[in-house]
Amino acid sequence: xxxxxxxxxxxxxxxxxxxxxxxxxxxxxxxxxxxxxxxxxxxxxxxxxxxxxxxxxxxxxxxxxxxxxxxxxxxxxxxxxxxxxxxxxxxxxxxxxxxxxxxxxxxxxxxxxxxxxxxxxxxxxxxxxxxxxxxxxxxxxxxxxxxxxxxxxxxxxxxxxxxxxxxxxxxxxxxxxxxxxxxxxxxxxxxxxxxxxxxxxxxxxxxxxxxxxxxxxxxxxxxxxxxxxxxxxxxxxxxxxxxxxxxxxxxxxxxxxxxxxxxx
Amino acid sequence: xxxxxxxxxxxxxxxxxxxxxxxxxxxxxxxxxxxxxxxxxxxxxxxxxxxxxxxxxxxxxxxxxxxxxxxxxxxx
Amino acid sequence: xxxxxxxxxxxxxxxxxxxxxxxxxxxxxxxxxxxxxxxxxxxxxxxxxxxxxxxxxxxxxxxxxxxxxxxxxxxxxxxxxxxxxxxxxxxxxxxxxxxxxxxxxxxxxxxxxxxxxxxxxxxxxxxxxxxxxxxxxxxxxxxxxxxxxxxxxxxxxxxxxxxxxxxxxxxxxxxxxxxxxxxxxxxxxxxxxxxxxxxxxxxxxxxxxxxxxxxxxxxxxxxxxxxxxxxxxxxxxxxxxxxxxxxxxxxxxxxxxxxxxxxxxxxxxxxxxxxxxxxxxxxxxxxxxxxxxxxxxxxxxxxxxxxxxxxxxxxxxxxxxxxxxxxxxxxxxxxxxxxxxxxxxxxxxxxxxxxxxxxx
Numbered sequence: 242x243x244x245x246x247x248x249x250x251x252x253x254x255x256x257x258x259x260x261x262x263x264x265x266x267x268x269x270x271x272x273x274x275x276x277x278x279x280x281x282x283x284x285x286x287x288x289x290x291x292x293x294x295x296x297x298x299x300x301x302x303x304x305x306x307x308x309x310x311x312x313x314x315x316x317x318x319x320x321x322x323x324x325x326x327x328x329x330x331x332x333x334x335x336x337x338x339x340x341x342x343x344x345x346x347x348x349x350x351x352x353x354x355x356x357x358x359x360x361x362x363x364x365x366x367x368x369x370x371x372x373x374x375x376x377x378x379x380x381x382x383x384x385x386x387x388x389x390x391x392x393x394x395x396x397x398x399x400x401x402x403x404x405x406x407x408x409x410x411x412x413x414x415x416x417x418x419x420x421x422x423x424x425x426x427x428x429x430x431x432x433x434x435x436x437x438x439x440x441x442x443x444x445x446x447x448x449x450x451x452x453x454x455x456x457x458x459x460x461x462x463x464x465x466x467x468x469x470x471x472x473x474x475x476x477x478x479x480x481x482x483x484x485x486x487x488x489x490x491x492x493x494x495x496x497x498x499x500x501x502x503x504x505x
Numbered sequence: 506x507x508x509x510x511x512x513x514x515x516x517x518x519x520x521x522x523x524x525x526x527x528x529x530x531x532x533x534x535x536x537x538x539x540x541x542x543x544x545x546x547x548x549x550x551x552x553x554x555x556x557x558x559x560x561x562x563x564x565x566x567x568x569x570x571x572x573x574x575x576x577x578x579x580x581x
Numbered sequence: 582x583x584x585x586x587x588x589x590x591x592x593x594x595x596x597x598x599x600x601x602x603x604x605x606x607x608x609x610x611x612x613x614x615x616x617x618x619x620x621x622x623x624x625x626x627x628x629x630x631x632x633x634x635x636x637x638x639x640x641x642x643x644x645x646x647x648x649x650x651x652x653x654x655x656x657x658x659x660x661x662x663x664x665x666x667x668x669x670x671x672x673x674x675x676x677x678x679x680x681x682x683x684x685x686x687x688x689x690x691x692x693x694x695x696x697x698x699x700x701x702x703x704x705x706x707x708x709x710x711x712x713x714x715x716x717x718x719x720x721x722x723x724x725x726x727x728x729x730x731x732x733x734x735x736x737x738x739x740x741x742x743x744x745x746x747x748x749x750x751x752x753x754x755x756x757x758x759x760x761x762x763x764x765x766x767x768x769x770x771x772x773x774x775x776x777x778x779x780x781x782x783x784x785x786x787x788x789x790x791x792x793x794x795x796x797x798x799x800x801x802x803x804x805x806x807x808x809x810x811x812x813x814x815x816x817x818x819x820x821x822x823x824x825x826x827x828x829x830x831x832x833x834x835x836x837x838x839x840x841x842x843x844x845x846x847x848x849x850x851x852x853x854x855x856x857x858x859x860x861x862x863x864x865x866x867x868x869x870x871x872x873x874x875x876x877x878x879x880x881x882x883x884x885x886x887x888x889x890x891x892x893x894x895x896x897x898x899x900x901x902x903x904x905x906x907x908x909x910x911x912x913x914x915x916x917x918x919x920x921x922x923x924x925x926x927x928x929x930x931x932x933x934x935x936x937x938x939x940x941x
Binding site: 291292293294295297298304307308310311312313314315316317318321324325326327328329330331332333336337353354356357 | 651654658792
């Protein structure tokens with residue numbers, strides 16, 4: 242059959258979620274942010290909660306999140322997304338609230354807000370993109386930057402003696418009783434994207450069932466910051482980032498399920 | 506056993522030429538155009554349309570969501 | 582029918598909390614800091630949540646608290662925080678964001694002596710921080726300065742209603758004395774919490790409606806200037822409609838003391854003493870510190886009978902600059918102030934006036 246005979250509405254099996262606005266992403270070509278942003282929209286569409294959800298966009302590469310979705314979004318100051326989410330959730334407990342944050346936003350300037358929101362077991366979903374760098378500001382060191390990794394503020398590689406160690410924050414957050422679900426995923430293959438989608442679904446269902454805080458971490462690439470093509474970046478990520486930030490569930494339904502003391 | 510045949514459409518103007526769909530497609534259907542869009546990006550297209558089985562992997566992996574996938578069942 | 586008010590003898594901080602509950606607030610997000618911690622303690626003690634469903638939450642810092650206020654405000658609910666000087670400094674970024682995103686909320690500063698850790702005694706040295714800026718960018722806080730526990734409670738419903746009217750934070754600039762002192766207060770009856778919210782509020786996009794978003798970001802200079810022009814227009818409206826002040830014995834006054842807050846009451850006493858000695862002194866009390874009563878002070882300065890002004894403040898002299906702007910050199914403007922938490926006696930104020938204008 243000719244392609245033109247196949248391309249008919251009744252044969253459509255996949256397309257961008259209708260909850261995505263017709264706005265081109267500001268992300269660099271091949272950036273994982275785009276996939277995560279779209280996957281969240283797919284989950285919200287399939288759960289039919291677009292009229293009851295409020296997203297919180299951070300400062301960082303995803304700072305324009307509020308312009309990408311066909312549902313309500315509130316822009317938070319850098320690092321404050323979890324506090325903004327708390328402020329909303331406490332006056333609108335029946336609404337779904339999720340934050341979308343990068344590693345600088347969540348694990349550097351926003352550490353206290355993140356830690357205490359999780360410690361209160363705030364009934365929200367935290368989507369945490371870990372690409373080991375500050376992308377929007379042009380590639381500086383982040384808390385999750387790996388030892389020896391080069392960035393514009395550690396051009397000779399991260400020296401842990403003077404610049405601190407890569408901060409693996411989600412296992413720390415998993416220790417907090419208020420946190421019910423902590424899982425780590427990636428979007429460099431379709432299989433992993435589908436697993437992420439299932440994890441996001443679980444996270445939003447946890448929120449619906451008031452089980453406490455759900456954290457979905459996504460280890461992702463930063464092509465421009467790492468100075469690689471998207472394909473190379475994904476390969477480098479698997480080789481290096483996954484060693485320090487292994488994928489998989491860390492806490493499910495309030496129970497730790499990953500041996501987090503395994504040497505990294 | 507029923508076989509599937511698929512096809513994709515690409516929003517040429519919004520494709521950023523990241524090529525992730527090219528390496529993701531294990532049927533090697535997708536190639537990058539010679540022409541460039543108004544942003545100067547080469548965009549993805551079906552280089553070998555007949556090989557497409559409509560598995561949606563390219564659509565799922567595309568960071569900008571510019572690929573839509575169609576699929577029909579064809580009898581052997 | 583005149584609304585039924587309940588009389589009570591209350592500490593200022595407790596009165597703030599009680600007034601907030603009765604004003605139908607939806608949330609208070611705060612953090613402990615002397616001299617205003619009793620506000621949150623009272624809300625917890627009286628179990629505000631059980632009384633009206635109001636959310637009360639102690640945050641991990643003032644930085645977090647003000648961003649919780651930002652979140653609550655973005656849903657069009659009545660939200661507030663209270664803190665004191667160092668805490669307000671920590672909130673400056675959040676306050677700038679709230680003004681930039683045009684969100685309504687109520688802020689209360691029970692000021693204490695600064696700079697730095699300073700003291701826990703009363704001060705008015707946050708005047709500049711409150712009316713001239715505090716955070717980054719061109720924005721203004723509609724600022725009300727109570728001088729009694731009664732005004733402290735009355736300004737709470739008024740403050741949040743003005744915040745919604747202008748979609749801008751309102752600041753109540755009180756001080757440690759007002760927060761800690763006890764006075765008789767007539768409490769307004771309970772008014773209901775809001776049941777529906779403005780169209781701009783992000784509570785989940787209603788069916789068939791366009792999504793909403795709250796942000797203070799705009800990278801396009803042309804557009805961002807328009808945002809700023811819109812904000813400035815709002816402040817001009819405030820300057821037109823929201824000036825509040827009180828005059829005491831200015832009708833025949835030859836000298837006028839300008840003072841706000843707790844110091845206005847001390848100045849009033851000094852004036853009464855001076856009047857007994859035949860000196861015609863009046864008091865001009867700004868109640869709105871922003872918008873500052875420029876025109877009213879200018880009118881006094883243009884009055885040939887009035888020979889001079891004295892600004893009395895618990896600071897090194899901050900409001901005096903706005904008084905001078907209003908007076909524009911027509912008459913001399915002197916200053917008397919105490920710092921470090923020292924509060925002058927009426928006698929000291931009286932002496933300062935005589936010295937300033939060498940009255941025998």
